Amino acid sequence: MFIYLNGQFVKKEEARISPFDHGFLYGMGLFETFRVYDGHPFLLDDHLERLNRGLAELTIMHCFKRGETYTILQDLLKINNLTNAYIRLNVSAGLGDVGLQVEPYNEPNTLIFPKPLPPAGDITEKKAILLKQRRNSPEGNERIKSHHFMNNILAKREIGHAADIEGIFLTKDGYLAEGVVSNLFWIKGNVLYTPAVNTGILNGITRQFVIQLAKKKNLSVEEGLYSIEDALKADEIFVTNSIQEIVPITSFEGNKLPGKKGRFVQEFHLEYRHYCKSLWSRQCLGSE
Incomplete structure (x- = not known):
């Protein structure tokens, strides 16, 4: 399985981020989970809107747009041979010194994790x-x-x-x-x-x-x-x-x-x- 990491597609076993990432040290990170149905990321605009609001609140300086995100998702689905998938889009604050940071985070880490899902089916209770x-x-x-x-x-x-x-x-x-x-x-x-x-x-x-x-x-x-x-x-x-x-x-x-x-x-x-x-x-x- 390949994941997306800061502009590259890498095998999940080979993905690396620094232990000095403040997402790891202090929980300064956000994520969205959503489904892709036959290649379509359902309600993607709403997920990105919520993610962008959260990033602004945490002063993580990045803004996601539909076009760019959709292109990445399509490439990620293709390389993993998926049409129906669970997607986790994760943004972690990025590098910082040990200690609480007041300044904005200007170089966050972006990761997108896919998992295969079967086509949508019947109601589960x-x-x-x-x-x-x-x-x-x-x-x-x-x-x-x-x-x-x-x-x-x-x-x-x-x-x-x-x-x-x-x-x-x-x-x-x-x-x-x-x-x-x-x-x-x-x-x-x-x-x-x-x-x-x-x-x-x-x-x-x-x-x-x-x-x-x-x-x-x-x-x-x-x-x-x-x-x-x-x-x-x-x-x-x-x-x-x-x-x-x-x-x-x-x-x-x-x-x-x-x-x-x-x-x-x-x-x-x-x-x-x-x-x-x-x-x-x-x-x-x-x-x-």
Whole structure:
């Protein structure tokens, strides 16, 4: 497998960055994960927009644009003989002395990792359980997709390797937050509910896409502070991320749910399949 590293394609076993990179020393780095469907990087514009906002916040002096990034992705897919793939685009701050740096980082390291994925298929279900580990507060005003991932790792260790379980974080105040690697939604009646960004969750790209889809379908969308009891009243619950897409929940804290038989999950899944091979941004939904 070849990865992209600072303008070159290198075998993953041969990729090297310095131990003085502040992404390693101090966690000063960001990443985006997204899927490529038959050669198309779904919602690439939205991922790059979020990445660029985070880079500006960390004063890592680089800005990604669609054209350049798309060309790199196509070359990377070709050299690895892939058409459907998991992509991780990683930006690490770059070299610095030992010690906390105030000045901007002008020479970051850019790495793009591909992994093969099968063509997109049927809906996959999970069970949801509450985590004992609480969601930590963001490092800044809003959570960015940074190298600071210990909270998620501890939560993943809590649930283990089971592929059919998603752990759900509560905030320190006991409000529903998000999954270990996902955002949380539920439906009650004709209202779509999801925890607000100010609970400390990552504002996921698929989260934002689903909210836009719901509005397009004339569903009411409510973002707020919610208790466990609120979700236990749900008609349907699902979680989302850019790799697993829309994952319906079959049970939550012993409460049985329709899973992939749920009406809205099925509708969202069909919409996702319709757009995943062509859409660059959720904003394009309003231009049809």
